[in-house]
Amino acid sequence: MREHFGCFFQMANAKGSKVLIVGNKCYRCGHEWLPTGDTPRVCPRCKSPYWDRPRKSETDSEDNEFEDVVGKVFERLEKVIKNHKDDMSEEDISYELQKMVGDLSPEEQMLLKKKLLEERK
Incomplete structure (x- = not known):
């Protein structure tokens, strides 16, 4: 409905x-x-x-927000990897990524979750 x-x-x-x-x-x-x-x-x-x-242009701002959130997370992750001189295992990287997503605001987490669920469809 x-x-x-x-x-x-x-x-x-x-x-x-x-x-x-x-x-x-x-x-x-x-x-x-x-x-x-x-x-x-x-x-x-x-x-x-x-x-x-809604028209596509009304959802474009949400796409830009999503790109900003993902960019912010990956910038922080790159810094952590560089600080560990590239000797991090895949498990360590995965753990750090989960921590960074947990540090996002609730609005950013919801946006990230929504976009990831859309991609699965």
Whole structure:
């Protein structure tokens, strides 16, 4: 089941109290509408089948963040390896890498995990 994004409508019933209804909003043209049953295949206004997906450019910033996080980890790992004069075993390198990932902020760890899971698909 797909999510319905960011569109809420307030309606008054017969007694005048307000009811909040979750609606649909197109990522492409911004059109908002009330659901009429199943998840729509296209936006009723612009007819885009991608109405419920952000444009690629909106996800590019997340890719750049991911590259920054990975770059930061590998820079630190290179320094550790150089300090040990290249005599580290693969197990030592793996241990240091796990430590460095553990030192990342929770947001950076979630971003790293999300991107790695996407790559597995």
